[in-house]
Amino acid sequence: MAVKLAVILALFNLLALGIAEDFDFFYFVQQWPGSYCDTSRSCCYPKSGKPAAAFGIHGLWPNYNSGSYPSNCDPDSPFDESKVSDLISRMQSNWPTLACPSGDGLTFWTHEWEKHGTCSESILDQHGYFKSALNLNAKIDLLKVLVDAGIEPNGGEYSLASIKEAIEGATGQTPFIECNNDSSGNGQLYQVYLCVDTSGSEFIQCPVFPRGKCPPTIQFPSF
Ligand code: 5GP
Numbered sequence: 001m002a003v004k005l006a007v008i009l010a011l012f013n014l015l016a017l018g019i020a021e022d023f024d025f026f027y028f029v030q031q032w033p034g035s036y037c038d039t040s041r042s043c044c045y046p047k048s049g050k051p052a053a054a055f056g057i058h059g060l061w062p063n064y065n066s067g068s069y070p071s072n073c074d075p076d077s078p079f080d081e082s083k084v085s086d087l088i089s090r091m092q093s094n095w096p097t098l099a100c101p102s103g104d105g106l107t108f109w110t111h112e113w114e115k116h117g118t119c120s121e122s123i124l125d126q127h128g129y130f131k132s133a134l135n136l137n138a139k140i141d142l143l144k145v146l147v148d149a150g151i152e153p154n155g156g157e158y159s160l161a162s163i164k165e166a167i168e169g170a171t172g173q174t175p176f177i178e179c180n181n182d183s184s185g186n187g188q189l190y191q192v193y194l195c196v197d198t199s200g201s202e203f204i205q206c207p208v209f210p211r212g213k214c215p216p217t218i219q220f221p222s223f
């Protein structure tokens with residue numbers, strides 16, 4: 001009886017302190033700049049110049065096992081550059097913005113923090129959120145994984161299955177691949193989703209995959 005009471009009290013405390021987890025896992029989403037740029041809408045290089053030919057971070061998105069997700073969870077927690085000043089140079093290299101007009105990244109990072117980051121604030125504060133995404137990006141060099149499997153960004157066509165297999169071989173986890181279309185309507189490798197535990201540090205098997213379908217064979221454009 002005393003034990004039961006203690007457990008109930010502990011749970012109550014967790015809830016009262018607001019540290020109960022309010023999402024089930026993260027999608028860690030990386031984008032291939034060659035595909036972002038190779039569409040009918042244009043792209044713009046960041047003010048700091050053309051990014052390296054590498055998969056860049058798009059975001060770290062809290063998600064529910066049901067497939068739905070929370071967004072814009074805390075209007076009182078705006079993006080504050082001063083909280084991530086020690087991370088800015090890594091963010092410029094690994095989380096570059098490609099949207100037009102050309103920017104310094106602050107608009108993109110503000111959007112990602114306010115839409116997604118504020119929904120995992122009970123676990124990761126703003127500094128922790130950006131640092132976790134940077135560390136995840138450093139854990140897996142997606143371009144190297146693909147090139148090592150003979151899948152090169154040269155405009156060639158590759159089977160979706162071979163791309164998934166290469167990433168699964170390197171991470172142990174099945175990725176979700178999102179395609180977009182070039183201006184002639186050909187499907188191409190746009191974003192790679194990997195699932196991450198609620199601490200934001202370990203890749204896990206995805207509890208649920210986003211919707212969407214790539215054709216069986218897709219292009220990997222150069223950048
Ligand atoms: P789109 O509609 O272009 O696929 O996605 C637009 C935006 O909605 C994404 O960039 C992301 O912010 C959000 N989004 C789309 N799908 C998901 C999802 O499955 N989980 C989460 N957390 N966000 C998503």
Ligand code: 5GP
Pocket residue numbers: 031036058059096097098099107108111112115
């Ligand atoms: P999400 O799709 O995450 O909801 O929103 C992405 C937002 O960030 C869009 O408003 C988009 O214009 C902006 N954005 C800025 N830079 C980039 C970029 O490099 N890639 C993508 N996918 N969106 C970007």
